Amino acid sequence: MANQVPLVSYLVLNNEPHLVAHECVRCGARYFDRRNACAACFGTEFRDADVATEGEVRAFTIVSRAAPGIEVPFVSAVVDCDGTSVRANIINTPPDPEHVSLGMKVRLATYSMGKDENGTEAIGFGFEPAA
Amino acid sequence: MSAMDEIWILGIHMTKFGKHPDKDLVDLGVSAIHGALADGGVTMADVGVLAVGSTRGGGGMGQQLQKQVGQTGIPVYNVTNACATGATALRTAIMAVKADEADVGLAVGVEKLAGAGLLAGADRKEDSEVWEPSGRYGAVAEVDGRIGTATMPGVFAQIGMEYGHRYGGTSFELFAKISEKNHFHSTLNPLAAYTKAMSAEEIMNDVMIAYPNTRPMCSANCDGAAAAVVVNGAKLKTLSKGQQRRAVKVSASILTTDPWEEACQILPNVNTLTRNAANQAYEQSGVGPEDLDLVELHDCFATAELVHYDNLMLCEEGGAPDFFNSGATWRDGQLPVNVSGGLQSKGHPIAATGIANIWEVCQHLRDEGKQRQIEGAKVGLAHVIGLGSACGVHVLEKAAA
Ligand SMILES: [Zn+2]
Numbered sequence: 001m002a003n004q005v006p007l008v009s010y011l012v013l014n015n016e017p018h019l020v021a022h023e024c025v026r027c028g029a030r031y032f033d034r035r036n037a038c039a040a041c042f043g044t045e046f047r048d049a050d051v052a053t054e055g056e057v058r059a060f061t062i063v064s065r066a067a068p069g070i071e072v073p074f075v076s077a078v079v080d081c082d083g084t085s086v087r088a089n090i091i092n093t094p095p096d097p098e099h100v101s102l103g104m105k106v107r108l109a110t111y112s113m114g115k116d117e118n119g120t121e122a123i124g125f126g127f128e129p130a131a
Numbered sequence: 132m133s134a135m136d137e138i139w140i141l142g143i144h145m146t147k148f149g150k151h152p153d154k155d156l157v158d159l160g161v162s163a164i165h166g167a168l169a170d171g172g173v174t175m176a177d178v179g180v181l182a183v184g185s186t187r188g189g190g191g192m193g194q195q196l197q198k199q200v201g202q203t204g205i206p207v208y209n210v211t212n213a214c215a216t217g218a219t220a221l222r223t224a225i226m227a228v229k230a231d232e233a234d235v236g237l238a239v240g241v242e243k244l245a246g247a248g249l250l251a252g253a254d255r256k257e258d259s260e261v262w263e264p265s266g267r268y269g270a271v272a273e274v275d276g277r278i279g280t281a282t283m284p285g286v287f288a289q290i291g292m293e294y295g296h297r298y299g300g301t302s303f304e305l306f307a308k309i310s311e312k313n314h315f316h317s318t319l320n321p322l323a324a325y326t327k328a329m330s331a332e333e334i335m336n337d338v339m340i341a342y343p344n345t346r347p348m349c350s351a352n353c354d355g356a357a358a359a360v361v362v363n364g365a366k367l368k369t370l371s372k373g374q375q376r377r378a379v380k381v382s383a384s385i386l387t388t389d390p391w392e393e394a395c396q397i398l399p400n401v402n403t404l405t406r407n408a409a410n411q412a413y414e415q416s417g418v419g420p421e422d423l424d425l426v427e428l429h430d431c432f433a434t435a436e437l438v439h440y441d442n443l444m445l446c447e448e449g450g451a452p453d454f455f456n457s458g459a460t461w462r463d464g465q466l467p468v469n470v471s472g473g474l475q476s477k478g479h480p481i482a483a484t485g486i487a488n489i490w491e492v493c494q495h496l497r498d499e500g501k502q503r504q505i506e507g508a509k510v511g512l513a514h515v516i517g518l519g520s521a522c523g524v525h526v527l528e529k530a531a532a
Contacts, residue, residue: 005262005264005271006269006271007270007271007272007274007277007278008264008268008269008270008271008274008278009264009268009269009270010268010269029391029393030393031396032268032396033267033268033396034267034268034269039391039396040391058293058296059289059290059292059293059296059398060289060292061280061284061285061288061289061292061341061342061343061344062339062341062342063276063280063282063284063285063341063342064338064339064340064341064342065282065284065338065339065340065341066275066276066280066282066285067275067276067282069257069273069276070275070276071276073339074276074280076279076280076285076289076341077279077289078279078289078293078394078397078398083393084393085393085394085397085398086397087278087279087397087398088278088279089276089277089278089279097303097342102292102295102296103296113262113272113277116260116261116262117260117261118261120261120262121262122262122271122272124277124278125278
């Protein structure tokens, strides 16, 4: 794994890749970005919390028009991972309304984004159909 | 409530929305200002405070406008609040008048967006040569397109889909029919950017942007400006009978932001802040949703219009699809929504929108709506939302004869 980096720091790459949230110690609110304080209770202490790797699609769209460099169409979704909402693409299934539906069960999946000039491989994530 | 506390729209104007290649932001803003001052029967010499919004005009748009219409030395507030910028400018002028710092205020929103394309998610950076974490997510590469979408059509598509997941009753066709309604409404609005009726079938077969939003279901980027002159009740009493008769009462002027809720930093929650603004507006005005004769709401996408029926409490919770399917929101329905054509067809020059929707309501309350007049309209509501988020709601009432 030495030559791998995650797309974002909240993706943990080990034997069981998963997402980790910053959880407010006082109120339990979860965030994925670097925090200054909690938007819910103003607390400033956070701990790491593992996010469930399985979830349910609560909302999605199939994006056909995007900035240059983005492969379209792709599916953007909000996945409810046991009470923690996650933004991600739905991957490993055709991006059309016949293959993606509201309420569908999905699980975290990772993929290679390629190597940089130093030979370091970036790993991205998405959610794929669980059934 | 004393006359001093009352707020009235004395004059209001919107330019034609669409393409104005031969006019710059200042030209458009001046048109709106001159129109609003003439409509209200006042001049820049009467105005005590100016609030100006333009999201892409750079700084100092207020001063740039003053240099053309009158440098009287009054305070200028240059404001931005995404798509709620116009409503924020109006709210700023209203606050100054309410605070008795001025008895006449002027609010302006101006934008040039014709041909702008995707407004967010359009300036994606190239991936760098080396995977190196940066920013608040420690991202080694651009996340737009890899971790969901940053585009507005995609964000609002998900907002509509989420409503469908929670309550049921939505479909691609339902969203297309909402757009069909607004495009039909625009055929009666000569100031709209687009005035062509489109069938739901045509809309569904148009270019897909972000399912279920096709191109005609997205707000139309265009150029335009709108301006409003507001006065307090004491000032209005000193003006002519004609000015008093045409003045429109601002019964509520509300601005909210989104309170923290689970998921709100994953997918913007446009629901709670709109519901909060509506609740405050109904409370402040003493008007309920059942009293409204028309509504101009922020249909930046067809998927957005649906959720706002519910957020503004125009229907029962979860009942937005049934409410729309009943025909209620067509111009001959029980509660016409977006008779101007809405953002999808009238167009959406961002900072102008939050004043132009009030202009539309005023036309009807003044009985000046011509071919699209909603007969007997006495009370209306105007709503805008800017992602990030900010929500403006204004309740407007016809002057007592
Ligand atoms: Zn907290």
